Amino acid sequence: MRSDLTDDILRLTGQHIELVAIAMALAILIGVPAGILLTRRAHLRQWLLGFASVMQTIPSLALFGFLIPLPFIGGIGPRTVIVALVLYALLPILRNTFVGIAAVDRAVCESAVAMGMTGGQLLRQVQLPLAAQTILAGIRVATVTTVGTATIAAAIGGGGLGVFIFRGVATVDSTQILAGAVPAALLALIADGGLGWVERRLSPA
Amino acid sequence: MPAVEFRGVGFQVDGKTVLSQLSFVVEPGETLVLLGRSGSGKTTALKMTNGMLLPTSGEVLVDGRTTVEWDPIRLKRRIGYVIQEVGLFPHFTVAENVGLVPKLEQWSRPDIDRRVDELLSKVGLDPGEFRARYPRQLSGGQRQRVGVARALAADPALLLFDEPFGALDPVTRCELQQQFLALRRDFQKTSIFVTHDVREALRLGTRIALLASGRLEIIAPPDEFRRAQSEEACAFLAGLED
Numbered sequence: 001m002r003s004d005l006t007d008d009i010l011r012l013t014g015q016h017i018e019l020v021a022i023a024m025a026l027a028i029l030i031g032v033p034a035g036i037l038l039t040r041r042a043h044l045r046q047w048l049l050g051f052a053s054v055m056q057t058i059p060s061l062a063l064f065g066f067l068i069p070l071p072f073i074g075g076i077g078p079r080t081v082i083v084a085l086v087l088y089a090l091l092p093i094l095r096n097t098f099v100g101i102a103a104v105d106r107a108v109c110e111s112a113v114a115m116g117m118t119g120g121q122l123l124r125q126v127q128l129p130l131a132a133q134t135i136l137a138g139i140r141v142a143t144v145t146t147v148g149t150a151t152i153a154a155a156i157g158g159g160g161l162g163v164f165i166f167r168g169v170a171t172v173d174s175t176q177i178l179a180g181a182v183p184a185a186l187l188a189l190i191a192d193g194g195l196g197w198v199e200r201r202l203s204p205a
Numbered sequence: 206m207p208a209v210e211f212r213g214v215g216f217q218v219d220g221k222t223v224l225s226q227l228s229f230v231v232e233p234g235e236t237l238v239l240l241g242r243s244g245s246g247k248t249t250a251l252k253m254t255n256g257m258l259l260p261t262s263g264e265v266l267v268d269g270r271t272t273v274e275w276d277p278i279r280l281k282r283r284i285g286y287v288i289q290e291v292g293l294f295p296h297f298t299v300a301e302n303v304g305l306v307p308k309l310e311q312w313s314r315p316d317i318d319r320r321v322d323e324l325l326s327k328v329g330l331d332p333g334e335f336r337a338r339y340p341r342q343l344s345g346g347q348r349q350r351v352g353v354a355r356a357l358a359a360d361p362a363l364l365l366f367d368e369p370f371g372a373l374d375p376v377t378r379c380e381l382q383q384q385f386l387a388l389r390r391d392f393q394k395t396s397i398f399v400t401h402d403v404r405e406a407l408r409l410g411t412r413i414a415l416l417a418s419g420r421l422e423i424i425a426p427p428d429e430f431r432r433a434q435s436e437e438a439c440a441f442l443a444g445l446e447d
Binding site: 105107108110111112113114115116117118121125126129130 | 255257278279280281282286288289290291292293294295296305306309355
């Protein structure tokens with residue numbers, strides 16, 4: 001019985017990490033380029049930041065509810081969960097990428113242009129390295145909240161540590177609830193600590 | 206052929222006229238000082254020389270070609286630029302900052318290293334001591350010296366200075382002005398130098414162009430400028446008396 005529980009914890013923790021990792025990878029792949037785009041296209045700012053903010057305000061269970069009837073991205077299972085997690089993670093990444101790049105000293109950017117850097121060189125050699133810390137802070141916040149939000153995935157058959165929590169709540173079994181909640185909390189702490197360490201290492205010299 | 210020529214240059218932004226009918230030439234080897242109050246359009250004129258801004262009327266010629274005809278990246282890389290806030294890259298060492306344009310131009314590593322050491326010595330910074338430092342580890346004057354070295358790095362024919370010594374204390378400013386004159390003797394570069402300080406203008410310029418509200422008031426060598434009678438020139442020269 002005990003070892004069954006241990007096996008379950010390991011399996012569901014693995015699933016949980018997978019959900020978070022896939023969602024975060026997608027959110028970064030979408031959020032960072034979109035944030036860069038915002039620094040160059042002022043008219044998109046309100047739209048994109050507004051969209052990402054609205055997504056954050058929708059309660060997660062309700063968002064799953066909205067997504068289930070949709071074709072391709074909806075349905076029951078991990079895919080819908082990942083779509084929802086990406087939508088939540090987008091705002092901090094998008095906003096921090098935009099803010100980080102916009103905060104780079106104007107004189108530094110101007111001198112880069114005056115030296116004859118192309119737009120791509122300015123971005124890769126100056127803006128992104130100087131904004132890296134801020135962008136990473138956004139990724140860290142997004143990761144920690146995603147670890148927590150991913151527990152709701154079990155509600156629509158997405159697996160992960162939420163399975164324990166929902167089961168525990170349904171059967172009024174605190175051992176089950178703790179079996180889900182403790183590893184989830186540990187994952188969040190590890191992600192926070194690890195990414196915080198990388199962030200400090202990235203501090204511009 | 207003049208190094209730089211402004212032909213009837215005008216610049217409007219948001220319906221506001223920043224420069225109008227600006228015409229002058231800069232001959233090879235001279236230092237033209239653009240003197241004027243804040244908002245007189247002098248920095249705008251400077252930014253038009255390397256194509257960071259393009260005129261809305263008239264044309265700017267560099268080595269006989271208009272800034273519109275030049276490839277914008279090529280034009281900027283062959284003109285050195287020193288700005289007031291220096292704009293050194295905080296995440297680059299002194300050596301990386303100075304070697305920036307040679308690196309963009311794909312010089313070999315040893316060539317870049319040699320050039321960086323040579324220029325740091327020229328601007329009075331010991332390469333051994335300063336190469337590996339970051340801009341935040343330098344004083345304001347040292348930073349500005351690195352800024353000058355960076356502008357000279359790819360051996361540009363023309364140098365632009367936008368109030369480079371404006372934020373420095375008077376003693377450091379004086380030292381850097383001396384250095385500027387020494388570098389001019391050594392390198393024989395053509396320069397355009399923006400300042401609002403009439404003393405600096407008289408000291409460094411081979412000619413002084415006085416701008417007021419986007420128009421050229423006078424353009425004259427320093428001794429002739431001292432005798433100028435226009436109202437704006439008198440306002441500036443009055444500053445010399447105290």
